[in-house]
Amino acid sequence: MRHIISLLMENESGALSRVAGLFSARAYNIESLTVAPTEDATLSRMTIVTRGSTDVIEQITKQLNKLIDVVKVQDLTDGSHIEREMMLVKVRAVGDQREEMKRLTDIFRGRILDVSDKTYTIELTGPGSKLDAFLAAVDPSNILETVRTGASGIGRGDRIMKI
Amino acid sequence: MELTGAEIVVSCLRDEGVKHLFGYPGGAVLNIYDEIYKQTAFKHILVRHEQAAVHAADAYARATGQVGVAIVTSGPGATNAVTGIATAYMDSIPMVVISGQVPTPAIGQDAFQEVDMVGITRPCVKHNFLVRDVRDLAATIKKAFYIAATGRPGPVVVDIPKDVTQHRCHYDYPLSVSMRSYNPTSKGHSGQIKKAAQMLLEAKRPMIYTGGGVVLGNAAAQVIELVRLLGYPTTSTLMGLGGYPSPDPLFLGMLGMHGTIEANMAMQHCDVLLAVGARFDDRVIGNPKHFAKEARRIIHIDVDPSSISKRVRVDVPIVGDVAQVLDEVIKLLHADATQPDTQSLQAWWAQIELWRAQDCLKYDRTAAVIKPQFVIEKLYEVTQGDAYVTSDVGQHQMWAAQYYQFDKPRRWINSGGLGTMGFGLPAAMGVQLAFPDAMVACVTGEGSIQMNIQELSTCKEWNLPLKVILLNNGYLGMVRQWQEFFYEERYAESYMNSLPDFVKLAEAYGHVGITIDKPEDVEPALRDAFGKYKDRLVFLNFLTDPRENVFPMIPAGKGLSEMILL
Ligand SMILES: Cc1cc2nc3c(=O)[nH]c(=O)nc-3n(C[C@H](O)[C@H](O)[C@H](O)COP(=O)(O)OP(=O)(O)OC[C@H]3O[C@@H](n4cnc5c(N)ncnc54)[C@H](O)[C@@H]3O)c2cc1C
Ligand SMILES: Cc1ncc(C[n+]2csc(CCOP(=O)(O)OP(=O)(O)O)c2C)c(N)n1
Ligand SMILES: [Mg+2]
Numbered sequence: 261m262r263h264i265i266s267l268l269m270e271n272e273s274g275a276l277s278r279v280a281g282l283f284s285a286r287a288y289n290i291e292s293l294t295v296a297p298t299e300d301a302t303l304s305r306m307t308i309v310t311r312g313s314t315d316v317i318e319q320i321t322k323q324l325n326k327l328i329d330v331v332k333v334q335d336l337t338d339g340s341h342i343e344r345e346m347m348l349v350k351v352r353a354v355g356d357q358r359e360e361m362k363r364l365t366d367i368f369r370g371r372i373l374d375v376s377d378k379t380y381t382i383e384l385t386g387p388g389s390k391l392d393a394f395l396a397a398v399d400p401s402n403i404l405e406t407v408r409t410g411a412s413g414i415g416r417g418d419r420i421m422k423i
Numbered sequence: 424m425e426l427t428g429a430e431i432v433v434s435c436l437r438d439e440g441v442k443h444l445f446g447y448p449g450g451a452v453l454n455i456y457d458e459i460y461k462q463t464a465f466k467h468i469l470v471r472h473e474q475a476a477v478h479a480a481d482a483y484a485r486a487t488g489q490v491g492v493a494i495v496t497s498g499p500g501a502t503n504a505v506t507g508i509a510t511a512y513m514d515s516i517p518m519v520v521i522s523g524q525v526p527t528p529a530i531g532q533d534a535f536q537e538v539d540m541v542g543i544t545r546p547c548v549k550h551n552f553l554v555r556d557v558r559d560l561a562a563t564i565k566k567a568f569y570i571a572a573t574g575r576p577g578p579v580v581v582d583i584p585k586d587v588t589q590h591r592c593h594y595d596y597p598l599s600v601s602m603r604s605y606n607p608t609s610k611g612h613s614g615q616i617k618k619a620a621q622m623l624l625e626a627k628r629p630m631i632y633t634g635g636g637v638v639l640g641n642a643a644a645q646v647i648e649l650v651r652l653l654g655y656p657t658t659s660t661l662m663g664l665g666g667y668p669s670p671d672p673l674f675l676g677m678l679g680m681h682g683t684i685e686a687n688m689a690m691q692h693c694d695v696l697l698a699v700g701a702r703f704d705d706r707v708i709g710n711p712k713h714f715a716k717e718a719r720r721i722i723h724i725d726v727d728p729s730s731i732s733k734r735v736r737v738d739v740p741i742v743g744d745v746a747q748v749l750d751e752v753i754k755l756l757h758a759d760a761t762q763p764d765t766q767s768l769q770a771w772w773a774q775i776e777l778w779r780a781q782d783c784l785k786y787d788r789t790a791a792v793i794k795p796q797f798v799i800e801k802l803y804e805v806t807q808g809d810a811y812v813t814s815d816v817g818q819h820q821m822w823a824a825q826y827y828q829f830d831k832p833r834r835w836i837n838s839g840g841l842g843t844m845g846f847g848l849p850a851a852m853g854v855q856l857a858f859p860d861a862m863v864a865c866v867t868g869e870g871s872i873q874m875n876i877q878e879l880s881t882c883k884e885w886n887l888p889l890k891v892i893l894l895n896n897g898y899l900g901m902v903r904q905w906q907e908f909f910y911e912e913r914y915a916e917s918y919m920n921s922l923p924d925f926v927k928l929a930e931a932y933g934h935v936g937i938t939i940d941k942p943e944d945v946e947p948a949l950r951d952a953f954g955k956y957k958d959r960l961v962f963l964n965f966l967t968d969p970r971e972n973v974f975p976m977i978p979a980g981k982g983l984s985e986m987i988l989l
Binding site: 270273330 | 541542545546549550553570602603604605727728729732733736
């Protein structure tokens with residue numbers, strides 16, 4: 261099953277490599293990992309998307325908690341949550357394609373950030389599945405470059421992760 | 424007053440109460456060594472290889488319960504220490520290793536003797552630090568000791584760049600540590616403890632399975648009280664030996680790959696299992712699928728939540744310190760009027776006695792060659808079970824575990840998790856330094872002893888009267904055994920040709936060396952070693968049966984009831 265795990269950790273040098281190292285050393289699957297400091301500059305917030313059986317996910321959260329620099333771990337998949345990812349995608353846009361790409365971008369509530377004679381650079385935000393759907397809707401030969409941030413997640417409503 | 428970083432390191436060790444520091448100097452730590460030279464609070468033991476410094480500090484910790492401390496220089500000093508650090512990590516040993524690092528401006532420049540120590544050791548430490556600012560130094564060292572010793576213990580590396588040892592700042596050793604990200608649980612959940620007590624009393628075929636956590640957590644007294652209160656059969660892992668007295672009839676011997684029939688069968692067929700500070704290692708339960716074939720309810724006490732339900736699903740997980748949790752369990756058992764089901768218990772014991780009657784540790788006592796098991800039995804007799812026994816890795820290790828009847832914790836000192844050949848001799852040094860008057864024996868093989876034999880020189884310098892008990896079978900015996908059983912006797916590179924003359928070697932290092940090749944000479948040689956040569960290091964070269972194997976044996980990947988017997 262796919263799980264999305266949030267964690268708060270001390271914003272120390274090397275903190276990211278402790279988490280990345282844990283996943284590779286224990287052969288845990290890692291689909292994406294995002295990290296940045298929080299409003300409290302001493303803390304970093306990380307979102308990890310992983311896959312595994314219930315037993316494996318239990319071990320992953322325990323092992324993450326065991327890292328000395330980790331302050332808090334939450335499996336967002338345990339409750340309702342919001343998850344967003346951002347993608348920048350450069351597509352070929354010549355002739356008729358220009359209008360069609362513009363329309364598609366609007367349907368997906370994306371924004372065209374940059375335009376050249378032959379290309380559009382589009383920003384899209386949403387759950388990963390929406391970004392996938394956008395890419396599926398474009399003829400693959402017209403996709404020139406993509407860059408995705410990986411998912412960031414947060415609990416819904418009163419579900420707050422803070423120390 | 425302002426101190427240099429080097430002065431701060433030494434002051435911290437002094438204020439932490441360190442009495443022995445094991446190490447080896449080099450460029451990056453010269454400032455620290457200069458301060459070591461000037462102080463008298465602790466002794467520095469100069470080893471002959473950094474790996475030995477770390478093993479000695481590790482064994483010092485195993486024997487005393489205090490944090491062991493080692494210091495090495497940057498680069499090759501640091502990498503030489505890594506095997507020792509990994510060894511301590513796998514067995515959860517509290518240790519602080521200080522490594523020198525190139526000056527901060529040189530970090531990342533491929534500077535002379537630079538390695539990324541924090542990066543290299545990350546997967547085999549409980550935690551590590553690179554100290555970039557002298558103002559963080561004292562607090563970091565304090566944290567290192569705190570992290571090493573609390574919760575599930577483990578090694579902590581503090582990497583200190585050379586310029587930090589020169590910089591100055593005000594010194595204040597912090598009295599306490601508080602970390603928002605690290606708060607190990609010691610008190611168990613009371614609801615779970617209640618369930619556990621209930622489940623124990625309901626058992627018809629109970630089994631108590633103890634591990635290294637009993638030794639690490641100083642909970643032998645609680646285990647003894649619990650076992651005697653209930654009268655339940657008890658076993659121990661390799662790492663827990665001595666936590667419950669081996670000669671006691673309630674004790675079924677060690678379990679696992681080379682465990683006894685009675686321990687392994689009772690483990691497989693019990694209906695309620697109490698696991699105490701033990702981690703269901705693959706050398707212990709073998710194949711988890713086979714283990715799960717038999718239905719049983721499991722209570723698991725461990726201070727590390729990640730040890731619980733890792734390899735085996737448990738019914739009553741209790742996260743907490745063994746001693747504290749067992750105190751609670753015992754209290755509840757005293758308060759509960761329910762009595763264990765005596766009838767079922769009697770039937771269970773009758774079954775266990777049938778397994779025990781197979782006498783799986785028997786061996787040929789009439790042989791004309793020295794049997795290694797016999798040497799260990801005699802060692803037990805001659806030392807009256809009162810020695811500290813360190814060991815290396817291989818068949819000799821298993822025989823020491825099976826035939827020396829450990830009846831006190833912290834007496835059996837070996838590398839279980841990593842299985843590091845070369846551990847035994849430096850470990851014996853660490854123990855002998857901690858307990859100068861104790862009998863210390865290093866049980867080893869001719870393969871293992873050569874992995875850190877240079878330490879005979881350190882032993883000479885410190886006049887350490889430890890005894891090397893070499894079970895010289897002329898083979899990498901444990902490897903040979905696997906090749907005999909599983910590789911159709913193709914003995915690839917398991918024969919140690921051209922062994923040195925160990926007696927001359929011992930003498931060359933300034934010690935006493937004796938070769939023993941007849942069974943009748945075993946006991947007199949041991950008596951001489953612990954009597955006549957009490958104050959000398961004696962290297963006893965026992966020429967033992969080269970073809971002897973360790974039994975019982977569960978082949979890798981098989982289940983607890985699939986033992987190969989003699
Ligand atoms: C050649 C060879 C053969 C071997 N054969 C066998 C064999 O036949 N049988 C065998 O048993 N082993 C054998 N081993 C050893 C094996 O590899 C493991 O090292 C060992 O079984 C682990 O022991 P343990 O489960 O007690 O765990 P340990 O590694 O000792 O771990 C201790 C556990 O206790 C917990 N703990 C620590 N402190 C506390 C506390 N205060 N409170 C609560 N919990 C605490 C820890 O979190 C951990 O989970 C062999 C090793 C070698 C090298
Ligand atoms: C550093 C290291 N290298 C290799 C091994 C693999 N190994 C395990 S036991 C063993 C043989 C040990 O031989 P010896 O010390 O003579 O002991 P014996 O088994 O003969 O008693 C080997 C090579 C190991 N455990 N450690
Ligand atoms: Mg050998």
